[in-house]
Amino acid sequence: METKPNMTKKERDCLLAIYNEEKSSRLPLRLVDVARSLKIKPPTALELLGRLESKGYVERRRGLISLSESGREAARGILAVHRALEVFFASCGLSADDACGLVAQFDYIVGPSMAPMILSALGNPSKCPHGYPIQP
Amino acid sequence: METKPNMTKKERDCLLAIYNEEKSSRLPLRLVDVARSLKIKPPTALELLGRLESKGYVERRRGLISLSESGREAARGILAVHRALEVFFASCGLSADDACGLVAQFDYIVGPSMAPMILSALGNPSKCPHGYPIQP
């Protein structure tokens, strides 16, 4: 299973960036914001968003960028795996930041169905190493 | 740390394919063998080997392909991480084959220094889920 990730690392970063901005800020996202937060130029960001849109994860209406329901779901799945694996790598001795940085390289490959399995193998921790809560 | 893998997935597969063939067969490896074992055509394999050679992992002499000492070291490092993570994912409930397939997607990203840390967090298991021994 989970042999072919249906997105690239950059697409993963973009999805999570949008997800996090949507969570934390009131405003609708614009292309320039996405570009800035990914440290790429707007035309590059546009192309990236185009790929994400064609996969059904992102919607663009009159320049305003938002995640589709399936995009939000995908982001939540990646985040769940991310936090679960962070806990594991922190338990191996990495700092929270190192664990985060390492896991970010491949969390999107692992597949959301692994999250509960990993968490239960770790004794269902309630927080990731940074202190953020891990959903049930 | 370990932020930029110094090889691609394909290069990782090639390195390990050569490593395993060197271990198990009477030698020496040829281009066609590498191509066959990676299921690609010889010109594609040649290009891949060229990249690996320019990174100092592979040596080609009169058509015979072998790993350099640093290639062997890199392969051992990836394998150590591979087996350590296999143990972990098997403990999460994956079959040996599923764990192997999953871990193969990102073991080369993790970096060899993690292997002992992972193993010790898992209580220093002596075998991977397939039954192969894990070195001290």
Place this chain on the structure above:
DNA sequence: AACATCTTTAGCACAGTCCTAAGAAATGGA
């Protein structure tokens, strides 16, 4: 209306992965 900002298009570049077709080199057999 004018200016600033934002989006989009067009064009280019480069790495990595893959192929086919054909020429060059090596090998093994008779």
Place this chain on the structure above:
DNA sequence: TCCATTTCTTAGGACTGTGCTAAAGATGTT
């Protein structure tokens, strides 16, 4: 030794993903 087969290499093409600049088009603010 010579030929045939196999192997290696070169040359060319293709496509994805990632990035850029420059300029055109849209939008919005004053």
